[in-house]
Amino acid sequence: MKKHGGMRPQDIAILLAIIAKGEEPWMMKDIAVELGISASEVSESLNRSYVAGLIDKPKRKVMRQALLEFLIHGLRYVFPQEPGAIVRGVPTAISTAPLDKLIMSNEKLVWPYAKGTVRGQSIEPLYPSVVEACVKNSELHELLALVDALRVGKVRERELAKVELEKRILNGR
Template identity: 30%
Template sequence: MQLKPQDFLVALKLLVWGNQRWTYARLGQALGLSASEAHASVKRGLLSGLLLPNRVSSAVTTGTPGAETQSLQEPQGIYRVTRKRVRSSSVPSENAGTLDNPVRVHAQALAEFTLHGAKYAFPGVRLPLAVGVPTSHSAPAFAGVFAPGGTDFVWPHPNGSARGVGVEPLHPSVPFAAMQDGKLYEMLALFDALRVGKARERNMAAERLLTLIDPGASEPRREKLHG
């Protein structure tokens, strides 16, 4: 099994949604994917450890979206406690949406992969000058951090508002998905800073990404600055 770029994109989107209830149709629509593509990405995310199952009977390992399967099971004792907790209160808890969803994000694993593996699995590719959506240190996430005048980076897109060096997005649907969700946009732009940015930009991006993905983790080791 090999992770695909859209699998990483799906994991980031689920992180942004947090406790919101979702369906494969909604997930796919938000990311410019089909429901079956979203389902396949969740399945690979589970196999890789970036996602964790929420239910004894999970619909994400085999078959089509919505199918039931017993192939991924949490320990019986854990399931009983979870089920009892949900039923014991007539007032929905803040985690009710998470428990209703088939999977949840494994924050520690996603943070580790984002900072130390994803840029090698999905390396940044620079493209010719283009009009597009600002990314890396040119995105709003870096507004006011770096002095103007440096190289701007963009995802080429006909509805873009800036001109700069093109960067091949993680997945073709990234510009669309980012323009629909500011928090997802921030994380994708920060990830591009890891892929194509200089040492200072990479350090800042790594710190911010860790805060967004796994706030309780220790700070990442900083790269040495040269020049």
């Protein structure tokens, strides 16, 4: 196994894609195709996640409590983000489900995406190809949007995202 070298943003996207599958069996190649990431990068990512204690030794089961702790307490420091220019894209953070029902805001946050239908301040996604995956997979979209709320949100927004992530990661919804 290679030296760890630290977590990368796509590692979080890959772990959340596995969680979004629920009880559905998956293979590395399926995750790679779904996220638009090479199979070798998925393999390397799962190795990094194993060393970090975020997935079990056979690399089949996400260590949900550990992942949740990392997301809540470390993600915004390791992969920080600030809203940027106004662009067309796919809504994220407080601008899409489930937080858009809990927080009323005229502010729109989006991942830049040429085929997007919403204009708002740009937020760089954890990995560029996940936007396309989220357009096709609403469960993954919600998980990554909640993660973005942790990265860019104010205290109340982060607290609401934390509660929603706990439901989805620990309880399966």
